[in-house]
Every structure is written in structure tokens, then in C-alpha cells.
Amino acid sequence: MKRSQKLAYKREFEASKKDGKPFFPYAVAHDLIVATATLGVVIAFAVIFRVEIGEPVNPATTDFVPRPEWYFFFLFELLKIFEGEDALTPVIMATFIVPNLLMVLLIIWPFIDRGPERRIWRRPVSVVTAIVVIFMLAYLTEEGANSPGGAVAADELEIPGIENFPEAEAGFELYLLNGCASCHMINGVGAPGPGPDLSKEGEKGRTDEWQIGHLKNPPEFVPGSSMPAFTNFTDQQYQELAVFLNGLGTDFN
Ligand code: HEC
Missing domain, CATH: 1.10.287 (Helix Hairpins)
Incomplete structure (x- = not known):
């Protein structure tokens, strides 16, 4: 800061100080009023616009893909x-x-x-x-x-031929976004366990109904299964996943 600027600032400061009001109690009172009013508005909003409480938290879930706010x-x-x-x-x-x-x-x-x-x-x-x-x-x-929050990025996992099956492609997207690849492997990409390699899942000859039922409640179809149940998809999404799974190793590789 230049000397002349410093002097000008000091003069201005002195002048304002002369006809200004002291910090206590004036500024403190102002802050108190504004803070109380703001808090009042927040409380009023909380009372008027009630926030819906979601489903109870399930700490054991593994199909939850954590994403930040x-x-x-x-x-x-x-x-x-x-x-x-x-x-x-x-x-x-x-x-x-x-x-x-x-x-x-x-x-x-x-x-x-x-x-x-x-x-x-x-x-x-x-x-x-x-x-x-x-x-x-x-x-x-x-x-x-x-960006997807799942364990595998779409560009790492390639499934040649899937582009000819739009429904299966949608299922593939769900597979990537829902953490399936943290337990399963397809074409060498994903986790080696605890779930089986799904590269040739289609060759097992499961029906779409079987796949959908298995996703909703695995132990009912595979006794003792430790795969978590996926209960939050829409009917269409279950169908897309089933078409995707049953096409692996058959319609596409
Ligand atoms: C926490 C680990 C885990 C996750 C996550 C998981 N699975 Fe599994 N999955 C397993 C295990 C363990 C098995 C073997 C037991 C069974 O078949 O139920 C399995 C089996 C399967 C099978 C084989 C069924 C058969 O015998 O033909 C399919 C298909 C499958 N999972 C699809 C999926 C899909 C799709 C997702 C994501 C929506 C998924 N899994 C997420 C652990 C997992």
C-alpha cells in the first residue's frame, strides 16, 4: 500500500469511527436478531414442509452403491x-x-x-x-x-456383440451400477469371488423367471446362497438383467 493511500485510509477510518456506533451492543444486537430470525425460518420450514422418512437402514446390504451428495x-x-x-x-x-x-x-x-x-x-x-x-x-x-459409482467402469469390461441387444445392454448397465462386479467376474473383469464367474451364465439354461426369482431371493433358488437379495429394481429392470445374464456366452460373449 502506498503512503498516501495509507494516510487516506486512516483519515477515513477516524471519520467513520467518530459518527459510528460501538460494536457492543449495536452490532451484537443486530447479529442476534438476524440469527434468531434465520433459525426461526429454518424451524418454520421444518414444521411446514415435512421431510419424508425413507425405508429403515439395512447395515448388512451389499447392493447399495454409495454415492455422495x-x-x-x-x-x-x-x-x-x-x-x-x-x-x-x-x-x-x-x-x-x-x-x-x-x-x-x-x-x-x-x-x-x-x-x-x-x-x-x-x-x-x-x-x-x-x-x-x-x-x-x-x-x-x-x-x-x-460417473458410475460401481466397482467396474463400463470401458474396462467389454462384451462383444451385446450392442445388438438393447434390453441386454440396459441389463449390463444395471450390472455395472449395482456392484455385481464386486462379487462376480465376466470376461476376466471383476472380482474372482465369492460369486461364480458369469461369462457363460447363459449356457446354464436358466429361464428369465429363474434369474428374476434368484435376484429377488437367492436362497430360494440356490439353497444356502450367500448372494444378497436385490429387491429394489422395477419389473422392467429385472427383465433387462435376466436377458443380460441369459445372453452371456450364448447371444453375446
Ligand atoms: C456379495 C456378493 C454378491 C453380489 C454383490 C452379487 N452376487 Fe450374484 N452370486 C453371489 C454368490 C455367492 C453366488 C452363488 C450362490 C448363488 O448362486 O446364489 C451368486 C450367484 C449368482 C448367479 C448364478 C446363478 C446360477 O446359478 O445360475 C447369478 C446369475 C448372479 N449371481 C447374478 C448377480 C447379479 C446380476 C448381481 C448384481 C445385481 C449379483 N449377482 C450380485 C454373490 C454375489
Whole structure:
């Protein structure tokens, strides 16, 4: 800050101090009123617009695909950017290093940018930085919103010939999105167990009804089965999964 600017600021400060009101009790009273009113509005909203309570939580479920709330999608996506050989690096980078670097930057920013200028068109570096950061957050949020949360990404698992069967393709999508690949393997992609390799599931000659029944309640069809029941699909989705499963190794490979 230049000397003349400093003096001008001091003069302005003295002048405002003379006819201003002290922090206590005036500003404190203001804050108290606004905070109480805000809280009142929140309570009123909670009473008027009741939030629906969903199904009871089942801690043993394995068909639940965890996905963050939308305002965490950028962090969710950040995890994928740092995806590498080991499992720990993305977690450390995306949940600790990068966010904390940004927070530290925010805290020290007033000490870096000491210019007295307030008009935004005179501050091109700050404005461009802000726009770039906001754009990056928006971009990562958008990417995170559209990326599947399942164990296998669609581009890793290829099933040649499935593109000729739209219903099976929809079932394939459900397979990828619902964590099936965390217990099953198809064409070498997925988990080696505890579920069997499904690459040739179609050759077993199961009917679609059998597949749908098995998805809804595995032990009824395979005594002692440890596969979790999938009870939340629509009739159409069960059908799509059945067509997909019964086409594996027969209609497509
Ligand atoms: C927690 C692990 C697990 C998950 C998740 C899982 N399965 Fe299974 N699955 C198993 C096990 C264990 C078996 C063997 C017992 C059985 O057949 O029920 C099995 C068997 C199967 C079979 C073979 C049935 C047969 O004998 O022909 C099919 C098909 C199948 N699963 C499809 C799916 C689909 C589709 C999903 C996702 C919607 C899925 N599984 C998710 C564990 C799992």
C-alpha cells in the first residue's frame, strides 16, 4: 500500500469511527436478531414442509452403491483423478492434500494480495483465478454426477456383440451400477469371488423367471446362497438383467 493511500485510509477510518456506533451492543444486537430470525425460518420450514422418512437402514446390504451428495461430487471426482496403482494415494491426495492446500491458500490470500484496489476490473489476476476455480468446481461436479459409482467402469469390461441387444445392454448397465462386479467376474473383469464367474451364465439354461426369482431371493433358488437379495429394481429392470445374464456366452460373449 502506498503512503498516501495509507494516510487516506486512516483519515477515513477516524471519520467513520467518530459518527459510528460501538460494536457492543449495536452490532451484537443486530447479529442476534438476524440469527434468531434465520433459525426461526429454518424451524418454520421444518414444521411446514415435512421431510419424508425413507425405508429403515439395512447395515448388512451389499447392493447399495454409495454415492455422495451432489455438493461433494467434485471431491468424489477428484478421487478418480488421482486413481493409481495403490488404493491410498487417491484418498490422501483428494481428501487431505488438495482440499487443505486450497484452504491454506484462502487463509493466506489476504497476506499475499495486499493491494488496496477494490474494483474488480482492476484486479485481473484475482478475477481470472476465481473464474478458473469456479469453472473447475463446476466441471468436476458435473463429471462426478455422471460417473458410475460401481466397482467396474463400463470401458474396462467389454462384451462383444451385446450392442445388438438393447434390453441386454440396459441389463449390463444395471450390472455395472449395482456392484455385481464386486462379487462376480465376466470376461476376466471383476472380482474372482465369492460369486461364480458369469461369462457363460447363459449356457446354464436358466429361464428369465429363474434369474428374476434368484435376484429377488437367492436362497430360494440356490439353497444356502450367500448372494444378497436385490429387491429394489422395477419389473422392467429385472427383465433387462435376466436377458443380460441369459445372453452371456450364448447371444453375446
Ligand atoms: C456379495 C456378493 C454378491 C453380489 C454383490 C452379487 N452376487 Fe450374484 N452370486 C453371489 C454368490 C455367492 C453366488 C452363488 C450362490 C448363488 O448362486 O446364489 C451368486 C450367484 C449368482 C448367479 C448364478 C446363478 C446360477 O446359478 O445360475 C447369478 C446369475 C448372479 N449371481 C447374478 C448377480 C447379479 C446380476 C448381481 C448384481 C445385481 C449379483 N449377482 C450380485 C454373490 C454375489
